Amino acid sequence: MSELKRLNTVTLDPSKCKGCVTCMKRCPTEAIRVRDGKASVIYDKCIGCGECVRLCPHHAKITSYDKLDVINSYQYKIALPAPSFYGQFNNLDDVNYVLSGLKRLGFDEVFEVGRGAELNTLATQIILNKDIIPKPIISTACPAVYELISARFANLKQHLLPVLPPVDISAKLARERAYKKGYTDEQIGVFFISPCPAKVYALKSGFGVKKPYVDGVLSSSEVYMKLLPVMKLIDYPDNMSKMGVTGLSWASSGGEAAASMRSKYLAADGIENVIHILESVENGTLNDIEFIELNACTGGCVGGVLNVENPFVAKARLRQLRIKFPQIANSLADVGKPADFYLCEEPVESDGFVTPNRAEAFTRLMEIQTMYQTLPQKDCGLCGAPSCRAFCEDLVDGRIPKDSVCPQLNKG
């Protein structure tokens, strides 16, 4: 799993890394170390949130995604644009320019992820009404939040929404359409145009599904750059969009929760705020809330690091766009699938939730705590770990030699 994460989240360009501690100090899960003058990621701890990519002053973090050329390996190419993608374009007054442009770029079909988002919303409403999941129900749409919960809030797994994320619902439906046209799995290539690296990892690792429905994950910015010149040539786009305000709203924080049609909802964005809310749920102080939407990025998906535009600008543009849309453009009846079509095919807590051996873990905690007491507790970062506690963990877990000494103490 660690190797899959390394390949599909973020890697480092050592030639650009200056060994500053910006990323190390700001990583929300303390997954970065700076040793021998370069930063490195501990992938077991990484949740793919992209915070280090956003913060690196030297642009030394490389996000992983598939290059647009990969679509050419497939005979029937399907594009799945995320709702946040439309917010990247200046002066866009009709999303059909984007959809038509994608076709001219070489895709045979375009299926808006906003459609999957609307179907997710409708399936979620059924779950909320059925009272089968303990409240508050926590959305699983943001993959970095899911990784965070599985790593640090295993307590809350029974609160996780078991509905497939919008991109998987869209991919599933688009794939079925292609089958009807006579194409086989080998011929069909389904590509998500993603705002973030966390989605790259989630889709490649197959969160919630038995086998990934998506063949590749493209970056919002790369597709944007290729699409702009193509879109300029379109006089009258084909009317392809089948999405409402509900689906479009998923692009920014609060959209998914508001669509759940419940008044007792909460939406938090930005990874520190997300952690704070999860702590509160654990402490039992949010029992009056029915639905919680959490987004690792500030502003929601518009804040993803694979986007080109500032999240607040993108959000403002989307607000302009929504004027043209109906409230909702999809219905479960139109699609005609049974309810479980929209549900996760595997238990949402299947990966990640590991319980350590108690005796070993207790000894580890005691060792860490004993050592921690001997340190200055200044969290200076000189040793290459983000905090004194992380230094102790590295030592006890064998990531650094047993005889490593705190540089502050070494000074004498």
Add this chain to the structure above:
Amino acid sequence: MADHVHLEYVVEGDNFVSAGSATESVKACLKGMGVKPEDVRRVAISMYEGEINMVIHANGGKATADIYMDKVVITLADTGKGIADIELAMKPGYSTATDDVRSLGFGAGMGLPNMKKYADECLIESTVGVGTKVTLVTKFSA
């Protein structure tokens, strides 16, 4: 080496920004040692209630956690005004919180009842004018 981990925290009075940080630190330790989620949750709820009580009613105080392999003993000691009638304070819904505090969503009168409900042992010692000490013991299921 000692047979348990001893942790100490200073809880600041009337500081709603830092309220809960002692609980969060203890939770992190318990999760790290593989304590069952249900047990972590019981500790979280009861300790948080105690911590927030010290913030609201007692101008802060000191929290300690002694973590053993099979249980955690938490103490929350303050030098606040004390509880005159512990039995009354244990009644769900009874609260002496001010309107200001209630407007923040606290002071519902569930603090002490929840501590008793979620911890395996809950001992409250209090002297009016001297202070209150709450001891919570939570045993971990195997």
